[in-house]
Amino acid sequence: MSGFVHEALPMRVVFGTGSLGRVVEEVEHLAMARVLVLVTPEQRGLAEQVAGLLGDRAAGIFDQARMHVPVATVDKAAEVVDAVGADGCVAVGGGSTIGLGKALALRHGLPVLAVPTTYAGSEMTPIWGLTEDGRKQTGRDRRVLPRSVVYDPELTLTLPPVVSGTSGLNAIAHAVEALYAPDGTPIIAAMAEQGVRDLAAALPVVVADPTDADARARALQGAWLCGACLGATTMGLHHKLCHVLGGMLDLPHAETHAIVLPHVAAYNLTAAPEADAVLRRALDTSDVPGALSELGARVGAPDALVALGVDHADLARVADEVLAAPYSNPRPPTRAELGAILEAAWRGPR
Numbered sequence: 001m002s003g004f005v006h007e008a009l010p011m012r013v014v015f016g017t018g019s020l021g022r023v024v025e026e027v028e029h030l031a032m033a034r035v036l037v038l039v040t041p042e043q044r045g046l047a048e049q050v051a052g053l054l055g056d057r058a059a060g061i062f063d064q065a066r067m068h069v070p071v072a073t074v075d076k077a078a079e080v081v082d083a084v085g086a087d088g089c090v091a092v093g094g095g096s097t098i099g100l101g102k103a104l105a106l107r108h109g110l111p112v113l114a115v116p117t118t119y120a121g122s123e124m125t126p127i128w129g130l131t132e133d134g135r136k137q138t139g140r141d142r143r144v145l146p147r148s149v150v151y152d153p154e155l156t157l158t159l160p161p162v163v164s165g166t167s168g169l170n171a172i173a174h175a176v177e178a179l180y181a182p183d184g185t186p187i188i189a190a191m192a193e194q195g196v197r198d199l200a201a202a203l204p205v206v207v208a209d210p211t212d213a214d215a216r217a218r219a220l221q222g223a224w225l226c227g228a229c230l231g232a233t234t235m236g237l238h239h240k241l242c243h244v245l246g247g248m249l250d251l252p253h254a255e256t257h258a259i260v261l262p263h264v265a266a267y268n269l270t271a272a273p274e275a276d277a278v279l280r281r282a283l284d285t286s287d288v289p290g291a292l293s294e295l296g297a298r299v300g301a302p303d304a305l306v307a308l309g310v311d312h313a314d315l316a317r318v319a320d321e322v323l324a325a326p327y328s329n330p331r332p333p334t335r336a337e338l339g340a341i342l343e344a345a346w347r348g349p350r
């Protein structure tokens with residue numbers, strides 16, 4: 001075996017059913033005195049529950065978190081941080097809410113306690129994303145890595161089936177790309193294999209029965225592992241394509257990942273046999289792209305960009321932007337190959 005360098009990120013995790021009740025302990029552990037609770041408008045009720053648990057330590061609630069973290073939203077939240085004198089944030093929700101917490105950490109240096117309620121995996125990464133003027137910019141900064149994560153599977157019982165399925169496929173995409181990343185290690189490969197196995201087993205169950213507590217816990221554990229893979233490695237063509245599609249065309253993030261993943265996997269895995277072997281084991285298949293596509297269908301994910309309203313004429317602009325600043329990839333695509341991937345993802349299997 002050739003040598004490698006593995007650098008683990010610092011991370012404190014509280015995992016288990018009912019662990020939301022330990023959020024006060026975590027805030028105390030992080031020495032936060034006045035926290036702003038971040039949430040989307042749809043999850044306002046949950047933020048009120050958290051603020052109730054925090055009592056005097058809750059400085060307020062900001063309930064305008066939005067997909068892709070628009071800079072205008074960060075500006076508004078930053079005003080609230082200043083107005084209430086917050087010294088930390090509790091981000092309760094999916095990747096959009098945790099992304100807002102990260103943006104505030106980047107701007108104000110505020111520590112973030114994350115309470116994830118989807119499977120996107122953002123809580124495990126030092127990656128921030130911001131969108132302005134139709135462009136999504138991402139970067140890495142250790143200051144945005146949440147200081148503590150409270151995983152409570154009970155909070156995911158309300159997650160609608162399609163968000164469960166697509167956010168889980170988003171997490172699987174992190175593991176797939178970590179497996180052929182230039183900075184992947186055998187440790188990451190082991191985490192990716194188990195993360196994909198957990199999510200692939202649990203997602204169809206939670207979609208069929210959203211109240212299945214064991215499947216919810218397994219899916220959340222898979223999301224943790226896959227998110228950690230994203231946090232530790234450099235992503236490739238799949239993430240680049242999804243960032244450009246999401247930023248330029250304002251597409252729903254997780255659905256875009258679910259649609260694009262089988263197509264990029266089919267293209268890349270021919271040049272990444274070790275990653276392919278790991279994924280074959282994790283998915284118990286000899287056809288990884290086919291199994292990813294089938295998993296998408298089983299969890300009710302959309303399977304074509306046209307179904308998200310993408311105009312065919314926009315594909316060329318997307319390809320240009322992807323090639324203008326490509327991510328590292330096991331098989332660097334030509335313009336024609338990228339066009340073919342986008343065309344297939346746009347049309348879908350039908």
Ligand SMILES: NC(=O)c1ccc[n+]([C@@H]2O[C@H](COP(=O)([O-])OP(=O)(O)OC[C@H]3O[C@@H](n4cnc5c(N)ncnc54)[C@H](O)[C@@H]3O)[C@@H](O)[C@H]2O)c1
Pocket residue numbers: 040041042043066067068069093094095096097099117118119120121122123125126127128129155156157158159160163166167170230253254
């Ligand atoms: N920086 C990173 O490492 C990273 C990783 C993955 C995703 N992301 C980002 O995360 C965002 C997508 O996150 P997402 O897929 O988690 O979706 P999301 O956070 O946008 O949530 C989707 C919807 O589901 C609702 N929701 C969330 N949890 C719920 C629950 N338990 N019950 C009921 N409703 C619930 C939300 O209110 C929202 O309306 C994108 O902006 C993406 O760029 C970032």
Ligand SMILES: O=C(O)CCC(=O)CC(=O)O
Pocket residue numbers: 099127128129130138170230235239242243
């Ligand atoms: O989109 C972001 O916020 C950056 C995170 C990332 O690369 C993960 C993803 O695209 O799912």
